[in-house]
Amino acid sequence: MSEAVQFMSQMVSVEYPSPQPTLVNRRFAEQLEAGRIIGHKCPQCGLVYVPPRGMCPVCVVSTTDDHEVEVADRGTVTTFSVITPIQYPGQEEQDDYVLATILLDGADMTVGQQRLDGIPIDDVHSGMRVEAAWAPESERKAAGGPGPAGGLGGAIQGWRPTGEPDTPLDQYEHHIL
Amino acid sequence: MTATWKLEFPYRRSVGPVIGAFLAGLRDRTVLGAPTESGRVLVPPLEYDPDTGDAVGDLREVGQAGVVEGFTWIPQPHSNAPLDRPFAYALVRLDGADTAMLHALDAGSPDAVRPGVRVRIRWRAETTGHITDIECFEPENA
Numbered sequence: 306m307s308e309a310v311q312f313m314s315q316m317v318s319v320e321y322p323s324p325q326p327t328l329v330n331r332r333f334a335e336q337l338e339a340g341r342i343i344g345h346k347c348p349q350c351g352l353v354y355v356p357p358r359g360m361c362p363v364c365v366v367s368t369t370d371d372h373e374v375e376v377a378d379r380g381t382v383t384t385f386s387v388i389t390p391i392q393y394p395g396q397e398e399q400d401d402y403v404l405a406t407i408l409l410d411g412a413d414m415t416v417g418q419q420r421l422d423g424i425p426i427d428d429v430h431s432g433m434r435v436e437a438a439w440a441p442e443s444e445r446k447a448a449g450g451p452g453p454a455g456g457l458g459g460a461i462q463g464w465r466p467t468g469e470p471d472t473p474l475d476q477y478e479h480h481i482l
Numbered sequence: 483m484t485a486t487w488k489l490e491f492p493y494r495r496s497v498g499p500v501i502g503a504f505l506a507g508l509r510d511r512t513v514l515g516a517p518t519e520s521g522r523v524l525v526p527p528l529e530y531d532p533d534t535g536d537a538v539g540d541l542r543e544v545g546q547a548g549v550v551e552g553f554t555w556i557p558q559p560h561s562n563a564p565l566d567r568p569f570a571y572a573l574v575r576l577d578g579a580d581t582a583m584l585h586a587l588d589a590g591s592p593d594a595v596r597p598g599v600r601v602r603i604r605w606r607a608e609t610t611g612h613i614t615d616i617e618c619f620e621p622e623n624a
Contacts, residue, residue: 307510309502310611317491318562394492 329359332370337460338445342437344412345372355412356457376411378461379436381472383408383415383481385429403429407464408480415480416457423465432471435464500529503541509611513603514541515579525579545577547602547622552582555592565618570595574619586618594621 326334329345333356336343344353345368347361355376360367385405390398403421421429422438439445439461446459497505500516504527507514516527516538525544530537553572559565564586572595573582588604589595600622609615 307506309499310497310505310509311502313495313497313505313612315493315495317493318488319490320486320488320561323485323487 327359329357332373333357334459337457338442340378340439340442340445340460342376342378342409342457343373344376344414345369346374348372352413353411354414355409355416374411376409378409378439379434379467380407380409380412381477382406382421382429382431382433382435383477384431385421387426387429401426405429405435405464406482407435408477413480415482417482419457419461420463421465422463430471432474432477434467434469434472436467437461438463438465498529500527500538500541503527505611505613505615507541507543508613508615509609511605511609511615512543513546513576515544515576516541522580523578524581525576526583544579547600548574548576548579550587550595550597550599550601551575552597553587553595555595564614568592569618572601572619574601585613585616588618588620 333343342355343357344355345357345359345361346353347364347366347368349364349366350361352361352363353374353376354361354368357368357373359369382405385403387401387403388398389401390396392399403426404417405419405421406415406417407419408415421435437457440459504514513525514527515523515525516529517523517540518531518538519534519536520531522531523542523544524531524538527538527541551573553570555568555570556563557568559567559569563569565588567588568591570587570589570592571584572587573584574587575582587595587601601619602622604617604620606615606617
C-alpha cells in the first residue's frame with residue numbers, strides 16, 4: 306500500500322447576493338462621503354440610532370429623514386479587543402491591532418469593529434476619548450448597506466485619541482455594546 | 483443593484499493514521515475498512531470501535547460495489563455539489579462492510595433509487611488521496 310495521506314485540503318465556500326441597500330442605508334453612505342455621520346432620533350423615546358435603521362425597534366415606530374440628526378465624529382471607547390492576526394493565506398495584517406466599540410457623542414448606539422490607531426496597545430482603555438481619522442474625500446467609498454464595506458468602513462480609516470480626559474463610566478455604562 | 487459575496491475558508495486538515503491510510507487506498511482505487519474485535523468492518527474506517535472504544539485492527543480491502551441503505555434526492559444541485567445534475571446523496575454499504583458511507587449517487591432519476599438497489603463506485607480519472615477520488619456511485623445495472 307502506498308504512503309498514508311497526512312493532510313486533506315478542504316475549501317469551505319459560500320456565495321450569496323448581498324442585500325440591496327435601503328434608501329436609509331444610501332442616505333447614510335452619501336452623508337459619510339460628505340464627512341458627516343448621521344442617525345435617526347426616535348420621535349417617541351428619543352434614542353438616537355447610528356447608523357439609522359429607519360425604525361426604532363424599542364417603540365416599534367418608523368423613522369425617516371425627518372428624524373435625521375448629525376452626531377459627532379468623536380466619542381468614547383466603551384470596549385475593545387486586541388486582535389493577534391493568525392497568518393493564513395490572504396491575511397493582510399502582520400501585527401497586533403485594536404478593534405474598539407465607540408459611543409459617538411450624540412448617539413445612543415455604539416459603532417463596533419472600529420480600528421484604533423496612534424496609541425500603544427497597552428495604553429488603550431475603556432472611557433478614552435477618540436476622534437475619526439477620515440479617509441481623503443476622494444477615497445471615501447460608498448458604505449451603504451450591511452456587509453464588509455458597510456457601517457463606517459469605507460469613509461473612516463480609523464480612530465485616534467483626542468487627549469481629552471476620559472469619560473466617566475456612569476456616562477456610558479448603559480451604552481457598552 | 484446587488485453584489486455577490488464569496489466567503490471562503492481554505493482548511494488544511496490533519497487526517498490521522500486511519501483516515502490517512504483510507505485516503506491513500508482511494509488514491510490506489512481501493513476501499514479499505516477497519517475490522518473491530520467483534521468482527522464488524524467499518525467503512526469508512528474509524529480509529530476506534532464506537533461500541534467498545536478499542537482500537538481497530540489492520541485495515542483490509544472491501545468491495546467496490548454495494549447496496550443503498552437510504553438516500554435523499556437532490557433535484558436542484560447547488561454550485562458546490564459533487565454533481566452538476568440531479569442526483570442522490572446515498573448511504574452505501576459496500577460488499578464486505580457492515581457500515582454505510584455517504585456519497586453522491588448518479589442515478590438519473592429518483593425512480594431509479596430505493597433501499598437495496600445495487601451500486602458501484604465510479605472512480606475519478608485522476609486520484610489524489612481525497613474522498614472525491616470516488617467521483618460518485620452509479621447503479622450497477624446502468
